[in-house]
Amino acid sequence: MGIGDRLLAKTANVGTKPTEPAQARPTDSEPRTSPGRLMDAQNRINSAQARIKELEAQLEDKAALEVSLDSLIEVSGRRRKLTPEQFQELKNNLAQHALATPILVRTLPGDRFEIVAGHNRVAAYRELGRKSIRANIASIEEGEIEFAAFFSNLLSPSLTDFEKYWNFKRLQELTGLSRTEISESAGLSKSHVTRIFSFDLLPDAAKTALSEKPERLGSNAAQKLAALTEAGKAEKVTEAVRRLVDDETFTQDRAVALATEKQRTTAPSPTVIKRGKRKVCEVSSRNGVVGVRFFEKNATEAEEWAQRITEFISKSLGESSGD
Template identity: 35%
Template sequence: MSLRDRMAKGMSITLTDDDEAAAASMKPTVPVTGPGQTMQITALRRQIEDLKTELAKRDDVSVAAEARLKEMEEQLMSAASDVEISELVEVPGRRRYMSPEKKLELRENLRHNKLVHPVVIRRRPDGTKEIVSGHNRIDEYKALGRAKIKAVFEDSTEDEAAANAFWANLLQSDLTDFEKYRGFKQMQGRFPAITQAEMAEQSGLSEAMISYLLAFDDLPSEVLSVLNDQPALIGSHAGKTLAGLAKNGRTAEVIAAVGQLAEGKIDQAQAVKLASAKPAKAAKAAETVKIKAGKADYCVMRRAANVVRLQFKSDEEASRVQAALQKVLEAESACFTAAQRNS
C-alpha cells in the first residue's frame, strides 16, 4: 500500500500506454443509500484526483482519458446534494489562498454558470458538517446571497480529511509556494515518519522542490507572519535564499527587506538583493591642512582616501609647484618600481 493510501486510504490509479483500456477499468457505481454511497463517493473523488495527477505528468493525453475524467466528474456532480451553507464549519489552515482578482472572477463565473465541482464536506462526531475543500466557492455563494450549495460527503477521519484537502489543493496551479509549504508542514505534523522523498513521490514534485518549500521554516517569525497574510509575496527560491541569509546572521536585513516588499516598494528580486547587500563603509572625513606664508594661506591641501588636492592663490604658483611636484613624483615612481623588482 502506498504512502498516500496509508494517509488517506485513497485508490491508486496508474495509466498504461493504452489510455482507453485504463479508462475502461475506472467505472465505479454509486450506491443509492447512506454509508455505502458516502464511501463510494469518497473513492470516486480520490480516483479523480489520482487520475488528474497522472494526466498532469503527461505531455500528450488521449481523448479517451480526458473523456473518462469528464465522465467521472459528471458522475460525482450527479451524486451531490444541496446543503445549507450556514451549517458548514471551517477548519483553520485548510483554506487555499485566492487573490481578490481571482475571487471576483470566480464570483462572476458562479453568478452566470452552474457549479461544475461540488464542494466536499464530512460529518463530525458532534453532528456538524466540516468543509474539506471548496472554501472559496462557498464564500462566493455567500456573496451572491445563496443559501445552499451542492456538496458530497466524504467518509474520512480528521487526519485523512486534512490530507485529502491538501492533495486536492496541490493540484491547483495557482496554489502559492508558501501554501504548499504549510501543507507539507501539516503532513509532517500528522505523519512524523514521512520523508521528503515520500512527499515528493506522492505530490509529483521533485525532492529538490520539497527542500526549497520546507526552507520557509528557517525564515524569521516576523516574515512568516507577513506571509500568513500575503502568501503569494515570496516564491520558494527567494524564500530559500532569504532563509539562508537569516541563518547566517542577517535576520534584521531579511525582515527589513520583506517589509519593503510587502509595502510594494520593491520587488522580490530587489528584496533578495537588499537583504544580501553588505553595509557601506562610512567614508572618512577629508583631512585639510593649511600651509601658511606669514599670516596668509599659501596653499590649502585636502586629502580624502587616495586623492590629494592642492589649492593656491594664483595660477602661476600652482603651475610652478606642479612642475616641481612632477619631478618629485617621477623620482618616487622610479624608487617604487625598483623596490617592486627586488621584492
C-alpha cells in the same frame, strides 16, 4: 500518478494489503523506521480513500440544504489561496449564476458547521451579501479531512511553491516522512523538495507577510533569501519579502538584490585644522586610509609635514613597543 498512488506503489511490498484497514495502535508506538512510516501513510491513504467513497455515496442519497453563512466555521490553513483576479472571477460568476456545486460541511455542536470544501465560495457569498448557501452534510473525522484534502491539493498545477511548502510540512506532521522519503513518494527530485523547504528557513515575519500573497515568491528566490537569512541578514530578507507583497512592480530578483546589498557606512567628516582664522589643512580617514589635504598648494610645506608625520608615527610605534 499522484502522490497517494506513489505512496501505495512504494509500500506495496511492505506487508500490508491495500484493502486492509489501518490497525489501531497505542499513541506511544508511532513507527520510527522508513518502511513503518510509509506503511502508516498507506493505511491513512486507504482510510481517506474509503471515506471519500462513503461520502460520495452519502451525497447521492441526500439532497443539499440551505445553511446560514453565520453558522459556518472555517479552519485556518485549509482554504485554497486564490489570487485577487481568480477570486474576483469566482465572485462575478456566483453573482450571475446559481451555485453549481454545493459546499461540503460536517456537523458541529450548537447548530454549527465546519467547512470541508468550498471556503472560497463561502467567502464570495459573504462579499455578495448572501445570507445562506447550499451545502451537503457528511460525517467525516478531523484527521480524514486533513489527509484527504492534502492529497487532493498538494501537486495542483495552480498551487504556489509557498503553499506546497506548507502542504509538505503538513505531510511530515501526518506521516513522519523525511524529506528524502517525501521526494521519492511524490516523484519529485531531492533538489526540488529541498528548494520547496527553503521557505522554512525564512524569518517568521517574512513567512507571515508572504502568506498574504504566496504567489509573489518562488522557491528559487526563496532558496537565495534563505541562505541570506542564515548569513545573518534576516531583517533585510524580511524587508525584501514585505516589498514583494506590497509592491506588484517589485521583482523577485530585486528582492534578492535588496537583501544582498551591504549596509552602507557613512564616512566621518574630515577635521579642519586652522592657524588663527586661516584654514591650513584637513585630515580625513576612510576605509583604513588617512589623508591630509593642504588648502594652500605649497609643495615644500607639504613635504615637511609628511616628514613630521612619518617621524611622529615611527616614534609612537617605538614607544608602544617599548611598553
